[in-house]
Amino acid sequence: MRIQAILIVSILLVFLTSCSNATDMREERESTLSKQKGDILVGVAWPFADRNEGFREGLELALGEINKKGVLGSKIRLVEKDDKSSVTDGLTIAQSFANDPELTAVIGHRSSVVTVPAAKVYDHAGLPLIAPSSTAPGLTAAGLDRVFRTIPDDTRLGKTMADYANAKHYKRVAIFYTNDEYGRGLANAFEDGAKAAGMQTIDRLSDYKDLNDLRRIADKWKLLGCDAVFLAEVMPDGAAFVADLRKAGLEVPVIGGDGLDSAALPAAAGGAAEGMVVASIFNPFAADDTAQAFVKQYESTYNAEPGKLAAQGYDALKLLAYALDKAGTREPSKLAKTLKETKGWQGASGLHTFDDNGDVSDMPIVLKQVEGGTFHYLN
Template structure:
């Protein structure tokens, strides 16, 4: 409604009343659709901004498709609106972003990307009664806080680190295995689970060194490890740190196999590592994976994503995309976008997405979560196997 076009002037009180009526009905201008606000948070600035943008684009793609489909919830036309926030992979900025979404009264949140931001932010969403689905946080603590509305669509570090630890000993035949972690909730968590699995498989751990998620000089810790003659080095952290680390390992003449979790398992790693990477020298696992007939759906998603954003999928965009669709489906099933009303439907969801079948256990973890093992050849990721 254009209030200035009315032939009969309205009083200020009447104008305010009309505006309030439009807001109360959840309408925008002449749009009769009820607006449903979905929040998304990821690091769209800083060293891993390429991963945060990847996630945000996955959310945008899902929101656009939902709106194009003309979905109704409880027989009412709806329009989904994405409220995107940047947490820069920083816990303090993460909680500030979470508070903004709580204040905006979003009906649900997809995020955050990192465990270190997801866990503190989850306390705010839980207190506000807002369901949260993380597409990528793998630290087990996230879903073990007892929060009714906390979910994730990928396997956790117990599965991720455990699988990689076993692989290092049994497949790569590692004799002397060293570990480095960046002290974040993610890096420390996945490194600890890796160590447990190495020990359980009878492997020999020769050292554990520490860095940060913002470091770029690793000569001191790498020199310490070089003296222990490792044939496998595992890094718990992200690709922005792993790339320079690989370069410096080569400069120091450390010829060990390099391993990491989904934080390093990106298409960007080969660029970041450059001459520090050689064929079949880097092994990693992505928390998720499809095989068989499901692979066609993922291939189509990647092609559509490339056409839309002129960028390859990094890691998590498909999981963000599915998480948005899962949340919307729960609202449709419940006939309501009220978090308290659609939460039971979210808990009971059974959704076939591009990343596979999505259903949650009593903690909010994905049931029968998959992992995909990769190596790199010719500067590109190459799938080894999908394991569950």
Template sequence: MKMNALFQCSALAVSLALLGGCSQKDEAPAAAAPAAAPEVKVVKLGFAAPLTGPQAHYGKEMQNGVILAIEEANAGQPQIGGQPVRFELVSEDDQADPKQGTAVAQKLVDAKIVGMLGHFNSGTSIPASRIYAEAGIPEIAMATSPAYTGNGYKTTFRAMTNDVQQGSVMGRFAVETLKAHRIAIIDDRTAYGQGLADEFEKSAKAAGADIVKREFTSDKGTDFMAILTSIKSAKPDVVFFGGADAQAGPMARQIKQLGIKAALMGGEMIKSPNFLSLAGTAADGTIASLAGLPLAQMPGGKDYETKYKARFNEDVQIYSPYAYDATMVLIAAMKAAGSSEPAKYLPALAKTQMAGVTSGTIGYDEKGDLKDGAITVYKVEGGEWKVLEASSK
């Protein structure tokens, strides 16, 4: 009995020792789990332009430039202040209407955007800029009216040169190059059209021209026969139109129908493939300015043209390179400041000095206007826009 008990005790001791050994092995520290990847922060950028209606082609091309820039930025796995981020575009259709523009602006602010790309038209950009300014959200608009940055908001910046320069160049060109001394002017009563026409008139008068007629229409009009009949009697050398291609196309046709010999002139909104389509053979001889260099002369124009065509399967028209640059500038300011909070990156945006597609150096003055810009003058010859001259500030 004693031996059996002793055997049982020994067996129990061995079992306990073995169990103890297993327990010690099980309690060894486990390998540390890999650290979780940092959460990607969504950074919302707003966009607004006419995406429906007769000016939709402007807005959609502008939007394409923004999309291309955001896709490129996201492909690079961007970080802001060490935090991985993904840029997200929130787009709205302002229909080129000032009332809709302000409604859209408030909607975008409520959606918690931290930066604004747009609006396109001066007429929508000017009233909307107050809403972004009150929310402290930086805005880079395509607007060319001097009034856009004239309100003194620290949040407003411009993607293209303004109408003061463009109107001045065209006024001098009409008098000094075209030798026009009798000039008629029509505008569409939008902030853009009227503002450009006003600057053209100042410059033409200063160069020695007589303004023999000043008429106006609307940005919805297509029948200009009464206006043009009145202008015909004044025998102008040039008819300058401040407005969009949807009106300029029919206007060019009606000028020819009435036998008016004057050349039609306008700003960048008529320098489009759409104008050529609407005007047909009556487009030949039309002269237009563009607030920037020809695509082929832009520092990054060739590469941009290739990327744009590959992404959207269409040609660059007018505005997308400027929208692309505006987007990249906004993103660069956030990275430089290490923050996507508007109040923190706004000072970095104001101090921007960077190379872009459209310019070797993009930078802003105290108003938010571009420091360096160019104006190119084009003429329709054989149904195509051809460069006549390019000038810089």
């Protein structure tokens, strides 16, 4: 991890020091976009090939709706790049976006480990960033004034799952997490919430050697009276851990964060995910008109039920179009100001109001449980 952290910092320093003065970059973009005609260019960075999960389809659906009427007399054109969930690729893409003064804003990335360092590149270049998936608290804690997260952060997600665990009367919980920006942040938030609710974290770890090692760990957890496991992981590693945990002989309930909210979880875990409860931020059965219109249009277009990331892709672009129209200009400073002042904008995944840090503050968190090999909504 130390070597990886040094590599990330080194890459980021090279990018930032290779740029012109930040004020010059921001002013150039501001001047260019104040006079720009034609298509409004929006960069999108995402692991499209390997971890798309409906995100591109959500974007395309929103793009079609937006461009029927246009925005500020123009159409939006997406500049899509695949970051492969790689910090190196993500920062390379971020720098290419930063170097293009005709780019109005960026949507991305999927993984917090990529988005957190990339956000600094965008901020340096004056680019507003809409982050629809990265939940690490560090993304908006860095004092960047043009970052807007359209998903609850790990602090809220972790506390919600701790509250759920407390309501189920789990008292002694083990935590397994992925040792990166996402996993550490979510594990910390859950542990803090569990402690505040009077629960005890009996163990916390991020790795095991093999199935025999996990059997030893499971036996220890049994002796310590473990009555639930909180999993701060992403797919597909989360599914593999749950499958191994059941093979190791531990049958206590497993609950997890939004990184496990994937339709692939039940099948990937080979039945071991049955009964699992995970956090999400989108309910296709929500009663509000915006959600139902989105679901109907998505199913009609793609013959599939939309998931969380399809809704997030759709909302991110629709929100950006709304802000452009309300700002009345492509200038990033005014666009960012309009986004910061957004109150109660209704998207497919819920209301969007941003706090001073750029975090969405009123989006509901949904709980889902695996039953009969598929997800069912608990609220």
